[in-house]
Amino acid sequence: MHEQAGAPQVNSRTTCILAGAPIAVEIRARVRADVLGFRRRHGTLPTLAVLHVGRSAEFAVYARQIVRTCDRVGIVAREERLAGRASAAGLRERLRELSSDPGVTGVILQLPLPRRISLRAVVGELDPAKDVDGITPLNAGLLAMGYPAFAPATAQAAAEILDRSGRSLEGLHAVVIGRSNVVGRPVAQLLLRRHCTVTICHTRTRDLGSHTRQADVLVVAAGSPGLVRGDMLKPGATVVDVGTTVVDGRIVGDVDATSAAGVAGVVTPVPGGVGPVTNAVLMEHVMLAARNLAAAERARRPTGRSGRIAPASPGTGLRRR
Numbered sequence: 165m166h167e168q169a170g171a172p173q174v175n176s177r178t179t180c181i182l183a184g185a186p187i188a189v190e191i192r193a194r195v196r197a198d199v200l201g202f203r204r205r206h207g208t209l210p211t212l213a214v215l216h217v218g219r220s221a222e223f224a225v226y227a228r229q230i231v232r233t234c235d236r237v238g239i240v241a242r243e244e245r246l247a248g249r250a251s252a253a254g255l256r257e258r259l260r261e262l263s264s265d266p267g268v269t270g271v272i273l274q275l276p277l278p279r280r281i282s283l284r285a286v287v288g289e290l291d292p293a294k295d296v297d298g299i300t301p302l303n304a305g306l307l308a309m310g311y312p313a314f315a316p317a318t319a320q321a322a323a324e325i326l327d328r329s330g331r332s333l334e335g336l337h338a339v340v341i342g343r344s345n346v347v348g349r350p351v352a353q354l355l356l357r358r359h360c361t362v363t364i365c366h367t368r369t370r371d372l373g374s375h376t377r378q379a380d381v382l383v384v385a386a387g388s389p390g391l392v393r394g395d396m397l398k399p400g401a402t403v404v405d406v407g408t409t410v411v412d413g414r415i416v417g418d419v420d421a422t423s424a425a426g427v428a429g430v431v432t433p434v435p436g437g438v439g440p441v442t443n444a445v446l447m448e449h450v451m452l453a454a455r456n457l458a459a460a461e462r463a464r465r466p467t468g469r470s471g472r473i474a475p476a477s478p479g480t481g482l483r484r485r
């Protein structure tokens with residue numbers, strides 16, 4: 165039987181498990197069709213550069229997953245590695261080159277960077293129009309102001325999962341655990357945009373449970389296995405578990421799935437929840453960047469003849485999402 169994308173599966177205790185895979189399938193199918201249309205129209209394929217500094221097994225796995233997802237939707241992936249000893253100046257230079265390379269439509273800079281290189285010192289070289297994982301201050305600022313922006317893919321994935329949870333988000337109390345720039349803060353912005361009343365919790369929050377028990381929607385992005393137990397949930401709450409921590413060789417989330425079952429109304433599994441949707445959303449962002457860059461290029465050529473696709477100036481061409 166074919167399931168509708170995102171349709172929650174009911175377990176024996178009435179907590180629904182909202183798996184990410186069907187949502188990812190739906191998004192990838194849409195991107196694949198868009199990529200084909202883009203190639204017909206422009207004669208080129210969107211291209212994603214995945215840039216990392218140094219060598220790490222974790223990065224290698226992550227990069228492989230992105231490259232595989234690119235292959236599935238027809239996006240060209242270019243993996244780029246700077247030597248572990250690369251300097252901030254070297255990284256800035258590479259980001260500058262990728263930003264001005266007309267053959268590159270999106271750039272992911274894998275984080276965290278080696279400790280001696282601060283993201284703040286290099287991120288200004290990344291063209292916000294190619295910043296498909298929303299790490300530049302311009303995209304973060306646009307997002308915070310409610311304007312069209314590239315949000316970090318994981319945050320966007322959490323919001324897209326909630327969009328398909330079968331419940332209108334408007335007016336609900338959403339609690340986000342985590343305030344990082346890649347997940348917690350942007351998730352909070354995306355939920356605000358969906359008209360939730362948003363509370364952000366973090367390590368200095370007093371009595372975490374008193375907040376989470378008020379949450380109609382709870383997004384947990386702490387990286388602390390089992391942080392949220394069933395007795396910290398409002399009965400019937402929709403819970404998105406973003407956390408992924410490797411414990412004894414297994415990936416586990418921040419929500420204690422056993423005690424949450426029977427209390428939460430809907431919960432995303434780990435693994436298999438936010439993760440698969442994140443990569444699909446990334447593909448959507450690369451496709452959007454390609455379209456925006458092509459439109460900016462067309463606008464620069466009033467004759468309407470499209471040549472090679474050049475980067476848009478920062479902030480241009482970002483469409484409302």
Ligand code: NAD
Pocket residue numbers: 318341342343344345346347348365366367368369372385386387388391406407408409438439442
């Ligand atoms: P981070 O360490 O940068 O931020 C964690 C945040 O959680 C911090 O703001 C901190 O204040 C808060 N926090 C930590 N412990 C807490 C506690 N006990 N009580 C209250 N708040 C607490 O991590 P991050 O990059 O935001 O990632 C969060 C989690 O999401 C990690 O497990 C990470 O692996 C996972 N992640 C998953 C994906 C995916 O695609 N599924 C992508 C990115 C990150």
